[in-house]
Amino acid sequence: MSENRSPVLLCTCGDTLSLDYELLNKELSQYEGVKSVTVHGTVCQREGLEAIKHLVQENDGRLVIAACTSQKIQMRIDNFLKEEGVDSSQVQYVNIREHSAWVHDDVGDATEKSLAMIKGAVRLASLSEPFLDETKEIASHVTVVGGGIAGIESALSLSNLGYHVTLLEKEDELGGHVKHLPVVAPTGKSGKEVLSGRLESIDRDDNIEVHKNTTVRFFDGEMGNFTVHFVDTDGTEKDLETSGIVLANGFSEFKPTAMEEYRYGRNPDVLTQFELSCMLSDGELHRPSDDEPVKEIIMVQCVGSRSEDYKRDCSKLCCTFAIDNALEVLKRHPEARVRIVYMDIRVPFENEMIYKESREKGVDYIRGRVSRVWEENGETHVKVYDSLLDKYLEFAPDLLVLSSAILPAEGLNELSETLGFDIEDDGHVKELYGKLRRLETRRRGVIAVGGVTRPQFVFEAVTDAQAGALVIHNELQEGQIEKLARGAVLNVEDCVGCSLCAQQCPRGVPLMIEETENPEDEDEKLEFKAAIDTLNCHACGVCQSLCPSAATQLNFLTNEQLWAQIEGTLEGAGPDNPITLCFHCEECAVSTMDIVGTRKMKYPANTRFIPVPCAGRVSIIDILKGFEHGASTVMIASCETDRCHMGGTGNEIAQAQIDVARDILSAIGWKGERVDMFRMYSAEPDRFITAIQEMVKRAKELGPTPVHQGTAGKWMEVSR
């Protein structure tokens, strides 16, 4: 394969970097993949940017820039080249500042390391191809599942952003739980009042089509091209083509029939808090057993919540709900007596004031637990342990109201099977990343808003829906998608149909498609092949590292490219110069390493780095290639457990690759400790220092590898 030569641009960071530029210039000028070498003072300033432009233009888009971290300068360079109409997709970066000059005291060592890493990038660049902006037209249509407050607000927001929306509701009326609430915190208005304006807007909106009494059965397809299979109002099965999906299925209230101690389901005067809301919303307060008026109510908090047997977490809303209902009861019947049995009263922000108001209006709070409920002479009796008084109290209320746990909507598991989103331990839809990407799911093009994700107040569900509309809009771009086609490309010819990529892609992008050469022939064996839409790809490379037949590869980091880079980077590695090769992800790992550099912390220089978009891109073969080309130890630096930026799983794939590589090395007598994986994040830069020192130490202690000794590939006795 003929390799293209690249120009190299070396930055001196205003003559401040302690590197031997003369040596770099000389060595690189003689390196076969290098077309020219330019040394510049500050590539990130105007003059430098001009120099970059000319070099890129004169060399068919190729250029290797050795400067500070690409995390800082790449955006500026990309923006500049874009403005000048020059393609920047083939420019490669090597960090000789934070990853070399700033972290090694010895100029010679730092220069040698920089040289090796530049050579690696030159080899990578020689095999690069330009990517172009691609456009794709998709339907600007979104399907919202669930017509509660979150679904209604989603539909309105998306319509306002220019989408056609189909809203599927399982009941015969929109409004979900909210329409039954007598009071909605913090407004003091009823649920119907909160909904009315929105329901009118939906009616008026020609872009929103509402289907009531529907059941969603299953989904197929992918972002931009989903099909929703549902049973419509009239009982007919229908298919709906759509580009994005908003899950707004809401929540369900736990029915505590299994908690026998409360007598729910056995005694008609024992209700859940939501059942009390409905009673207050629909009419008069009464005792269900005999329709008699209600004078005394006991409410019990945390029924099923904060419980190891049912829901471990707090349901967040129940305290506020209980207090709202207690106040509503007192408003209608000032003479009524309301007691609330609780563990902790949890009312966020200004809801505290409603709590205070309820205390002032005479609601009685008992810290403790209900120990028994029974019926006697047609009355309901409740025994409560008061932990502040250390006493048992007994009451005979007209109503016992259980503030029951908030659970996810039913049927989510079934939907997840065909829609490919993940489910949290508590049964709610699992978010992509808890801090910044709460609304996205594992599956691209599918978001979840409102109570289906976690217990939410009405205003929170509204905010979710508005924000979710933006997230969908960012993905679908009103149907006109324009993007750089940078990501995984699948060669169907090479696909063996193993479906590893479809199972393990952190964003559920690859699809398995049924293929037959002759559709008429019923006897023909069915064959499945993967299909990947590069424009939907997150470009992590997990599919590539797992693919047994090299059918799927990142178009900016093919196997050939990475292997060439490994070979170039490890030039000079050997028994006398034991080198630790570190593959690092371009997320937390590179950030940690950059911060180590910015803080000028020091570590050994007999280390070489190769960036990969995600740790999950590194395969067993890539690791072994490191040894083949002379590394003494090989490590992967990745994001923290469960914190992989690609959707949580890339680093676990890397761990599996490392584990297998270690087993292979142990089995063939190469010492498995030569490979390892380390997780880190930039708030703790020490983690990288500890990791790299450990691997450098092992490189020294474990001595020359069989490659160094020339015994690789030969049978040898393995000591047990």
Add this chain to the structure above:
Amino acid sequence: MTSPVLVIGAGVAGMTAAIELADSGVKVVLVDRLRTIGGNALDLYKAFPTDDCFYCFEGNRTRPGIRKCFYRSAMTDQPNIDLYTDTTVEEISGEAGEFHAKLAVGPRYVDPKKCILCGKCMEHSQAFEMLSPQCQPQAVVYNPSKAEDGDKKAEEECPTEAINLNAEASEETVKVSDIIIATGYHEMKPVNVEEYGYGTHPNIVTQLELAKMLDPNGESAGTLLRPSDGEPVKRMMMVQCVGSRDERYYPYCSKICCVFALKHAVIATKERENIKVSVVYMDIRTYDRHEQYYREAREDGVEFVRGRVTRIEPRNDGSLDVIVYDSLLDKYLKSNIDLFVLSSALEPPEGASDLMSQLGLKSASGFVAPVDLVAENEVVVGKRIYACGTALGPAEVPESVNQARAVVSKILQSRK
């Protein structure tokens, strides 16, 4: 050509709003009163609910789909964002669609677009500082109060001529169509809450101060030491609701202090050596999945005392004697501790009330309140005026981010 949107405050909420707008092709004027942006989040070390570092920030669309470390957010290179650090909004006039905002811009001693962080100036003078390795913009700042002889040399030798020691403060008026208030919160300094003795003894600190002490990038590299004498902390007591749920200060619940405190309690017991932590509380309010911090803390042996602290008595050896009324046991308990940590209320930042009265906004205990309560649109606070993040009241990072996106969603909807 529509006017830009003014975003006041460049913490998590303001930055998210600015980047999302910029990505959608809307011009943004992003203003922060400090010299590095990022707000309170930069001092918080580990974030709940994810327990990774606080530096994550959602990347923009040119680096698709994935979040980035804060120092990589390249705020000075975002095509549609005009970033003003060290700047305050002096006055806003005009009306919805055409507001005029008068900005007081601090002296631009160092041009953040030119600074390459090479560190040369810092060798010549202590007046040049890098506020944090994560600082954004990634540039040194000049502190004239530390001026010294080396400054001139630093200016002359700066390889990119980024330094201008003669820079002066200026005033600028920008015309904007919409305003986003993302002014964040301030942790109350509980100097007036006499019973807790804050300010009278160095070993009495707030949770935000504790976060800095636990930070491995801090002075003690994350080891918990008594500020008074640098001795290791063996016993730490936290007290909840300092200034919150208290009619004398703030009647509301500050919502995140319980989680904040328990996060620190878990770090101290699990990841540091030999530290015994107790928490004095009224109600533990770990909403929703944050309950896991409460479970974890109890499993790790954190002691919970329901009650109130009644007295603090410093001893000569630097430790503190604390008397606590335990309302479950109905007894007074005495305990000797090294560090007393106050979970202090979140309060509206300085200047919030001025801004709110200028714009005629409603207040919710001093924070910005929604304009139309019945609509339950929490982010809409006026005509073409929006708010997100803790400007609206105590909020976690994910809530702030969601609110910021909701604001952007609303603005884009209004422009369709």
